[in-house]
Amino acid sequence: MRALLSVYDKAGLEPFARGLTGMGWELVSTGGTHSALSAAGLAVRQVSDLTGSPEMMDGRVKTLHPKVHGGILARRNNPGDLAQMERYGIGGIELVAVNLYPFVQTVSKPNVALEEALENIDIGGPTMIRSAAKNFPDVLVLVDPADYAGVLALIEAGDVPVVERQRLARKAFAHVAAYDTAISTYLLAEGERFPQHLTIALDKRFDLRYGENPHQAAAFYRLSGLSRGRGIAGAEQLHGKELSYNNILDADAAWGAAADFPNSAVAVIKHTNPCGLATHADQAEAYRRALAGDPVSAYGGIVAFNRPLTEAAAVEVAKTFYEIVIAPEYAPQALAILQKKRDLRILRMGAPGPIDALVFRQVAGGMLAQTPDVYDDDAIELRVVTRRAPTEVEVRDLRFAWRAVKHVKSNAIVLAHDGVLLGMGAGQPNRVTSVGLALARAGERARGSVLASDAFFPFPDGVQAAAKGGVRAIIQPGGSIRDEETIRVADEHDVAMVFAGIRHFRH
16 A cells, blocks of 8 residues: 655654554655655655656656556556556555645735745645545545544554545545635736636634524634634634624624724624724723613623723723623733633734725625725715814714714614714614614713714705704715705704715615
């Protein structure tokens, strides 16, 4: 029996190879893998000895040879294949263990040159993997060191069952598909976001107990090659119970809202919508203000900070029951305080960073794809459309509210003042109902507040309700055929209104 070993990641290689030789297997290898096995004192042949051809073109061509692929692809129950093996002196290869050049790691480095990226595109490796996976009834294929020990045990017990061979083959094809996806994504032309054929590579982080409901199975995946600090899929759980499907959705919303603010911010999320949101230089005060937005809804929610969590803020957080706390980092004292709560899930995110990948949403039989809703909201030139222009304080509040409304489900309305979300309306079939919900939540605090609407007002009734509730300034995209009516109503109530010129619809 012959095994071909050619791996970039040499984890577990020596004990695996030693186990094979102990059962009488012949080892064949290439380049660095051959050197590593030889250095470990193992008998191993060079592929060039097998093929009779030297490695050439700086190692680009070494395994692309009939004596390699013939030995892998030959069907052991096909007389014609066996006759040709004998005729051409091709020996069988019964096991292929290959993992690939680190393309993703290479192109993740800053300012990597195209030449370096191209040299890290593996050709022989994927070809051997595909050959072995195609012929899995006769050839074992391994791409993951985690499978070495199990395969050795099965070989020693007598044979590897076909169901396990098929599992390894499926894993191998998926491994190559993910690798090719990384390459095709890297080679997209600048500005080319939506090619005719698009593949997505995902790595499973862990299985979930269930999905949105107990009768639904679920698992959590992350984009291949994604680093920490690049979204909830890169989070590190430091404490608490395992995450659920709904936990992850809410945590994503919480981190997205908090991390979107350039200054110190706190977001409290319930069912993917912020029920509390505030900014303040003092983190503990920012938290207290966010909690005051809706302390009833905050219970059992998720709280996210966009700055390392301080001891003072942790003391405040510990007073309320939350499912999850999220922060880039934690002061040691802050972590000690939170870890006293046995089940509290504590997530460390690393420094906030943008995710450049497309945003996907599944529909029956297909997938929608779009670029992320990323916009420099502070750079928006606000167009005053009413007789009264907003005051400097109102402009500051309007910009906060505009950034906040981006994270509320449409039809989205946010009331804010002094860097605090006072009330919000979300997910309603009409905008005036959302205004009413935001006013009801804010109560008396609505008087003197500002309002942000994620999309234009189709009728002036929403502005009229806001004005009667005490709102003093409004920001909205503009663009309705009834804008003039809406502006007239605002003027009648001495409400300042500005148009942002863009919208932040979140369906």
